[in-house]
Amino acid sequence: MTDGLFRQDAYLQQATGQVLSHAERGVVLDQSLFYPNGGGQPGDRGTLNWDGGSMIVVNTLKEDGDDIALVPDEGATLPPIGSQVTQSLDWDQRLRHMRMHTALHLLSVVIPLPVTGGQIGAQKSRLDFAMEEPPEDKQALEDALNALIARDLEVSERWITDAELDANPGLVKTMSVQPPKGAGRVRLMRIGIGDEQVDLQPCGGTHVRRTSEIGPVRFGKVEKKSRLNRRFSIHLAD
Template sequence: MTEALFRQNAYLCDARGKVVSHAERGVVLDQALFYPTGGGQPGDRGRLSWDGGTMDVVNTLKSDGDDIALVPADGATLPPIGAEVKQTLDWDLRLRHMRMHTALHLLSVIIPLPVTGGQIGAEKSRLDFAMEDPPEDKQSLEDALNALIARDFEVTERWITDAELEANPGLVKTMSVQPPKGAGHVRLVRIGTADEQVDLQPCGGTHVRRTSEIGSVLLGKVEKKSRLNRRFNIHLASP
């Protein structure tokens, strides 16, 4: 099982690792700095380096069991099994994903409707809502979202048991993707504090520490995807 360093510290940019195997999907290390594609968040990119070589990581995917596979660029030389490597994250990309991910959680607060889908991207991210009628005032939604961001709420995590989640089904906002269960515990991401809680929902992705790190966002096109489904796109207003 690959140790998920990104869950211990989402701001970690480099780390050591040891090559465990060459899996079908990529190189598996004993511990991974890179977040694997999942929950609407893309896999991380970066580089591995070792004595005698380097390998560009163009994507990160889940592999067998709880292993994490680092996908090499086409034609890349793989580090030998057993080699000690340095992992270097494409931090700019990761940070944009973190800012976007936290912003989407806040978007689900100002639009308190069931979420039917979502996707995080560096340039554009989206949430789909079970919404029959178009919003009356898109600008007011953008203003409300940026007002929440500017309040500089703390973003924290805690873990609950599968049984606790089953006893509190209202924590799950997404209709299309259910939080991973079966390991006995589920990670919750909280925006705000226990006394002033803005959002609390199961999530395995990476987030910024405070909402002010998101910066201002722009609410883009609102698309009608079906009679009962509308897609809201957001963009980061600053790099």
């Protein structure tokens, strides 16, 4: 079982680790700085360094059970099983994913409709909504999203039990992906504290600490994907 360091501190950029195995998908460590692809968020990239060698991590994926596999570049030399390595994150990519992820949570506040799909990217991200008619004022929605971002709301987490989530199905905004259950508890991401809370939903991904870190965003075009599905794309200003 790999301990996910990204769950403890999304801002951690370097950490040590011990190689447990060479799995089918990549190198498995006892603890992973790298976030594995899932929930619409891509896997992290970076490097591993050890005494006498280094390996580029081109992707991070979930392996069997709770293991996390660090995917090596083609032809790379793998660190020996049992060796100690230093993990270094591609921080620029991760931070953009964090900014995008929090922005998408806020987009689901601005457009309070069921979410039918989504994908996070460093350059462009999207949410699909169950929306039959096109938005009346796309610019007003973009302005509302940027106004939420500018409020510098605190982003935090809390945990509830599986039973509490079952009793509050309205917390789940996504129709296509259900939050992972079975471990006894579910992580909720909260944007805003107390009277300023604007969003609370299950999520296992990485986020910024405050909404102001996202910076201004702009909408791409709104695409009609089906009769009851419209796609909203967003871009970071920098």
